[in-house]
Amino acid sequence: MRIQFWGVRGSLPVPGPRTERYGGNTSCVEVSSAAGTRIIIDAGTGIRRMGKELMRAEFESGKGAAHILISHTHWDHIQGLPFFAPFYRAGNKLFVYARQRDDQNLRSVLSLQVDSPFFPVPFHKARAEVAFRELHDGAQFEINDVVVSCARLNHPYIATAYALSVDGAKVAYIADTAPFTDILFGHEFIAGPPSPRSLLSKSDHKTLRTMRSQVVRLCEGADLVIYDTMFTPEEYRQTPHFGHSRPSDAVEICHDAGARMLALYHYAPDRSDAEVDAVLASTRKEAKLTAPKLDIVAGFEGLDLALGKG
Amino acid sequence: MDVTFWGVRGSIPSPGPGTVRYGGNTACVSVRLPSGELIILDCGTGARNLGISLLAGPFGKGKGSATLLLSHAHWDHIQGFPFFGPFYVPGNSFTVYGGRSGERLLEDVLERQMAAQFFPVQSFRNMGARMEMRPMGEDRDVRVGSATLRAHANPHGPTPALAFRIEAGGKSLAYASDAGYGSDGPPQAAVDLYRGVDLLIHDSTFTPEDRALRLERGLSSLEDAVDCAARAGVKKLALFHYDQDYSDHDVDELVARGRRRLAEHAATGIEVIGAAEGLTVSL
Ligand SMILES: [Zn+2]
Ligand SMILES: [Zn+2]
Ligand SMILES: [Zn+2]
Numbered sequence: 395m396r397i398q399f400w401g402v403r404g405s406l407p408v409p410g411p412r413t414e415r416y417g418g419n420t421s422c423v424e425v426s427s428a429a430g431t432r433i434i435i436d437a438g439t440g441i442r443r444m445g446k447e448l449m450r451a452e453f454e455s456g457k458g459a460a461h462i463l464i465s466h467t468h469w470d471h472i473q474g475l476p477f478f479a480p481f482y483r484a485g486n487k488l489f490v491y492a493r494q495r496d497d498q499n500l501r502s503v504l505s506l507q508v509d510s511p512f513f514p515v516p517f518h519k520a521r522a523e524v525a526f527r528e529l530h531d532g533a534q535f536e537i538n539d540v541v542v543s544c545a546r547l548n549h550p551y552i553a554t555a556y557a558l559s560v561d562g563a564k565v566a567y568i569a570d571t572a573p574f575t576d577i578l579f580g581h582e583f584i585a586g587p588p589s590p591r592s593l594l595s596k597s598d599h600k601t602l603r604t605m606r607s608q609v610v611r612l613c614e615g616a617d618l619v620i621y622d623t624m625f626t627p628e629e630y631r632q633t634p635h636f637g638h639s640r641p642s643d644a645v646e647i648c649h650d651a652g653a654r655m656l657a658l659y660h661y662a663p664d665r666s667d668a669e670v671d672a673v674l675a676s677t678r679k680e681a682k683l684t685a686p687k688l689d690i691v692a693g694f695e696g697l698d699l700a701l702g703k704g
Numbered sequence: 705m706d707v708t709f710w711g712v713r714g715s716i717p718s719p720g721p722g723t724v725r726y727g728g729n730t731a732c733v734s735v736r737l738p739s740g741e742l743i744i745l746d747c748g749t750g751a752r753n754l755g756i757s758l759l760a761g762p763f764g765k766g767k768g769s770a771t772l773l774l775s776h777a778h779w780d781h782i783q784g785f786p787f788f789g790p791f792y793v794p795g796n797s798f799t800v801y802g803g804r805s806g807e808r809l810l811e812d813v814l815e816r817q818m819a820a821q822f823f824p825v826q827s828f829r830n831m832g833a834r835m836e837m838r839p840m841g842e843d844r845d846v847r848v849g850s851a852t853l854r855a856h857a858n859p860h861g862p863t864p865a866l867a868f869r870i871e872a873g874g875k876s877l878a879y880a881s882d883a884g885y886g887s888d889g890p891p892q893a894a895v896d897l898y899r900g901v902d903l904l905i906h907d908s909t910f911t912p913e914d915r916a917l918r919l920e921r922g923l924s925s926l927e928d929a930v931d932c933a934a935r936a937g938v939k940k941l942a943l944f945h946y947d948q949d950y951s952d953h954d955v956d957e958l959v960a961r962g963r964r965r966l967a968e969h970a971a972t973g974i975e976v977i978g979a980a981e982g983l984t985v986s987l
Binding site: 403405406407408409410411413414417418419439442467468469472473474477495498503506507510511512513514550551581583585636637663695 | 713715716717718719720721723724727728729749752776777778779782783784786787813816817820821822823824825826827830861862863920921922948981
């Protein structure tokens with residue numbers, strides 16, 4: 395199993411000298427199996443360069459196939475899709491997956507992005523064959539040789555975590571999520587942090603506990619967990635209602651799941667390269683006590699990992 | 705009049721070591737009038753850094769006001785809107801002018817960008833600042849504070865894009881991002897809009913060779929920009945809205961070619977610069 399990082403940023407792309415090393419493109423990770431199954435998780439701006447790379451091989455002649463798993467449809471997870479070159483070549487086969495919604499189907503949500511007046515090329519002009527598949531929380535299915543499992547995350551409008559197993563290895567992708575403690579996110583707008591007196595209801599507590607244990611199960615024994623670590627502890631105190639985690643949350647989940655390696659991911663737009671270095675160093679230091687066996691890396695554009703065989 | 709570039713890229717932000725000098729953020733320019741009033745041209749991802757710098761002043765205390773002019777609703781001109789910090793400070797007030805963007809009104813366009821599927825704030829009504837949306841009249845003068853504004857709709861693929869002229873305190877600026885003129889060049893109304901300005905910021909997405917391959921995109925080459933500047937007799941031309949695949953080196957080449965093209969026009973009095981993030985041009 396090969397894993398390549400193409401975009402590691404949250405919220406919006408941040409070009410410039412401060413983000414040159416880790417990269418300023420939004421969320422996108424590629425997972426490929428030894429047998430050649432190609433799975434792309436999230437379609438932030440990082441997918442543009444990957445698409446150009448794919449066009450050097452079978453996608454150029456319209457003979458490529460890829461599966462795109464979308465964690466949720468916030469901009470930073472879909473905004474690269476209209477710039478994914480393989481879409482515009484007839485013959486390519488693209489399968490797009492995301493959580494099923496009550497109100498709107500996946501195709502129409504993604505169509506909105508490329509409809510007038512936002513983008514000049516509507517979906518029906520994309521020449522590739524595009525198929526959509528909607529997933530329920532907890533779904534498990536196969537993409538060729540890869541087993542995919544899903545779990546619900548705690549994020550505004552609800553996001554999906556994925557775990558992919560193939561070639562004797564397992565990777566879990568958890569963006570975006572808040573910790574499972576302070577706020578239960580759903581579809582309603584949350585304007586600010588919860589007031590100190592407003593306690594979570596018993597049933598919300600239970601829902602969050604269940605959600606967390608399902609995420610831990612999803613990460614069970616994973617060789618790599620890619621986890622939303624957008625906030626510092628101080629930032630989380632100020633904006634818990636934005637729906638993102640701290641590195642310590644990621645370490646706890648990995649520890650409970652017995653995962654081998656954690657990749658910090660989905661950095662806040664303000665986080666400079668030097669600050670990511672510092673976050674990595676302090677996370678490693680703290681984890682020496684709390685999760686001594688866990689290997690910790692910081693995701694960056696161009697990070698290329700081989701797990702299991704192949 | 706101080707004109708500052710916050711985003712100079714077209715289509716999609718292009719982070720990476722290859723774009724650090726000119727910058728990878730999408731279209732956003734701020735104009736500080738001699739009176740102190742602020743006008744913002746387009747709201748690509750460059751708007752985020754503009755917002756951060758404004759929060760250090762009155763906008764941080766909810767005492768700021770500005771006029772925002774939107775050329776059109778393609779992503780690279782509005783995608784910074786949800787990330788513009790001053791929108792989240794109650795007390796700030798903004799007047800947003802835009803075209804009709806096809807059949808959809810400005811408010812509807814911005815509201816759809818903020819919808820729950822796409823952004824956690826769910827509605828620009830949840831942002832805090834006071835916002836008033838107004839359709840921009842075309843080809844006639846509109847008075848906004850101490851400035852006189854005029855807009856003209858340029859052809860731009862399937863949707864038009866507004867070009868703007870701003871005059872204040874005896875200085876003038878024209879902003880023409882995303883212009884895809886026909887084979888006979890810019891229409892007279894566009895040239896009239898740019899006529900004699902101190903600074904023309906003009907779409908120069910492509911080299912002429914690349915433009916010929918992508919005519920349907922409705923964007924300009926550096927030659928279109930230079931020809932407009934020469935015909936309109938402007939004082940200074942800033943190339944703008946570079947293709948996402950162009951590196952700093954490629955943009956250097958665009959600027960050099962622009963200067964050579966001007967020499968062919970024998971319009972040597974015009975200065976050509978390449979717009980770059982962080983650059984301020986004082987008129
Ligand atoms: Zn995100
Ligand atoms: Zn544009
Ligand atoms: Zn455009």
